[in-house]
Amino acid sequence: MYTSPKERFFLSLALLIFSSLIGVFAQSTKKPNVIIIMADDLDSKQLSCYGGQNIRTKNIDALATEGLKFNQIYTSEAMCVPTRASLFTGLYPVRHGSFQNHKPVYDNLKSVGHYLADLGYRVGLTGKDHVTKPKTVFPFEIVKGFEPNYVAPTDDYELDDVKEYITRDSQPYCLFVMSINPHAPWTVGDTTEFDADKLILPKNWVDTKVTRRQFVKYLAEVRRLDNQVGDITRLLKETGQDKNTIVVFLGEQGAQFPGAKWNLWDVGQKSSMLVKWPGAVKPGTQTNALVQYEDITPTLIDIAGGKPIVGLDGKTFLPVLLGKSTKARDYAYGIHNNIPEGNPYPIRSIRDTRYKLILNLTPDKAYYNRFMMNPAQKDRNSVWFSWADKATTDPNAKRITERFEKRPAVEFYDNQADPWEFNNLAANPAYQDRIKQYRQKLDDWMKQQGDAGASIDTVYAKKP
Template sequence: MRLTLLTGLLLSLLGSGFVGFIQQPPAAAKPNVIIVMADDLDSRQLSCYGGRNLRTTHIDALAAEGLKFNHIYASEAMCVPTRASLFTGLYPVRHGSFQNHKPVYNDLKSVGHYLADLGYRVGLTGKDHSTKPKTVFPFEIVSGFEPNCVAATDDYTLDGVKEYMTRDSKPYCLFVMSINPHTPWTVGDTTEFDADKLVLPSYCVDTKLTRRQFVKYLAEVRRLDNQVGDITRLLKETGQDKNTIVIFLGEQGAQFPGAKWNLYDAGQKSSMLVRWPGTVKPRTQTDALVQYEDITPTLIDLAGGKPVAGLDGKSFLPVLRGQSQQARDFTYGIHNNIPEGNPYPIRSIRDTRYKLILNLTPDSEYYNRFMMNASAQRRDGNSVWFSWIDRAESDPQAKRITDRFVKRPAVEFYDTQTDPSEFRNLANDSTQQNRIRHYRQKLEAWMKQQGDTGAALDITYAKKPD
């Protein structure tokens, strides 16, 4: 009798809809993802990465609320290859954009496909390099941020971004691609900075022109920081901050000699901050080694997808979850100098401490048309290079920096832990020869696996029609 009564009571409760105590909780919604990417950022200017020239308040807030990566590298320190690697999960030789402004191959898939297959909307606002062809990069282009990186202004509005974020309940991944601090360094408030008090990067020669230009550069870093603040405030205002992963990326280094368009750390070494409420511990940092090619596989992983066969990158989701301190053993670098200068192919490999650079045409001199104007009539232009050359006539350190930039040995090997500026080449150090051989074998094996023919790759290619 009692059993019958209990059964009846249970059925009655079920029929009335009172089932909360036996229902399974609903599955957690997939997280949204906002990726804010800088353009030509010297990441060591960020105060959360040790910069002393300005306090990057809003970027620092992401570091305080999330995980800071100390070892993230661009495989090619220029805009188009880096972005193509970010979107495809492939190294430059395999995605085809292994020279600046060289298009990717037409038969590829990208993050736009992979996340759409997992139920995401995938959008992009701002700098639109590496968004063509649409068959490879099926982004929804969102209005708001300036798409042209050499525009004299970077006026932006958040209206389109807000509409995209709040359109429906479907999860989204939005790339916010700032054009700061890319040249021409014409936006931002320069009055914040005193040129005479700046702490210049070690790769720079200290001249008045360098300091004047660096003030303009820092003003755009401030502008970038404010944009990050606007995006994070918008997330909070719309109530999406709790279920949105925010990733900040620094891209490659600044357009000063020795940084961008090179394989020194001033060009290759980047920054990444990840805020993921409830998953990533605040105020943490990691020495896990990652590259831009690893980001798309990680996005696929956190969205619940399976690894995509054939990608060069690998997911570092275990690092984000605090389950691992390691992601990969080595990162690799490639530089092809055409169309920005003469043929000057370079390759590199590094771990968290040691770095090997191979200059494949060491008998040539390095030249870059944006920083080393060929015409003496342009000595008074924006380029700081000739002020460095003039200083080198009387300053041994300036001569060392300029000589190192133009004339390079076949092999460079650095201990970046004791020599972060990469000024002491250990290629002929007898105690390093076994290590150099090991790194060289790894690098050459990677080149072979990629189909990288080395110097033969740095040539002029026929333009592909739009």
């Protein structure tokens, strides 16, 4: 059929417009990429966007400025392996099997690697990788670039392999960038940025020269962490990946100082989470919605368009991200089993956004941690011993050290009025009904989990 030049021109123009519209539609409906940057033993209170005064974490703060800040996110067990296993599986520690540090998960589980792959995603991980076995449970593509050894004396990294991964093809991806900062031994970073004498110490610490000296080393690694976040976000922008990529920052559990990591006080359990999602999450906002690490995988599944996975402990908080809800869950739960990091010292907890109940299941025993309190290592891990030495003459130091070693069966706190959890309300008559209510809910949760309590904090045979 003959067409005139004018008709061919308008036909070509119509096809061009149609193709452009198809491209725009495809771009708008493409599933978002996800980059999850996770710290290692971060005291989230030190981040300037969370009120920290010792360091300005400008790159992490930028995510808060451009996204949503979570004020009430908690790890269920304040140590690395259980937290990461919960993140990946959407299950609480007793159900995924890693209910002690370095105890492996059960080998019949599925994880985010399966769930997102089923929804068309590539799922990768770079950096700290000690929670990626067995491969049948954690089928991540391991990407070179970041240091995998969390106790390495250096944290050298390169972004070439990360760049290749995020620009490889048009398939959506979820990449976990697992930093080893600021995990001990605190050997990297520029300590000259900080004046030990001017640092503002956490209120649950004893002020000693040794503590301040170690805190300087710790903050230098927080600076390294912030720099890494900046490098990743700049890479996304340089490659054009930022426009359709969700960036999540996670703080993990508290620092390896007495009373934080390996405990169920808030300085151990309370974390940080920032979510930047262009066009979906309102910039510069914050939420008090209660969430746990177990909720992240269900949320990723929801974002990717999947149906809820039956049997997971976590719950999606996508409505919170989209500004459609201010609430995610009613209660957050906590579990601590002390072996292999010390003597048996099982602890359980339950909290809402204000009140928290802690049960120390063997209160007749003293708490002990082999990394901080081993007399044979006093020359290498001396923060605790500097506290203990000062406690012989300083009443406040004595109060803090005794509180750490000798704990009552029941602790109950109003975390709004008492964020450092110094004022135990367990014997206060005004709170007995609430304590009874929380205790019943905690008992119900333990039964649902198959958690027998103190008896599971024991030595287990290692798998071959």
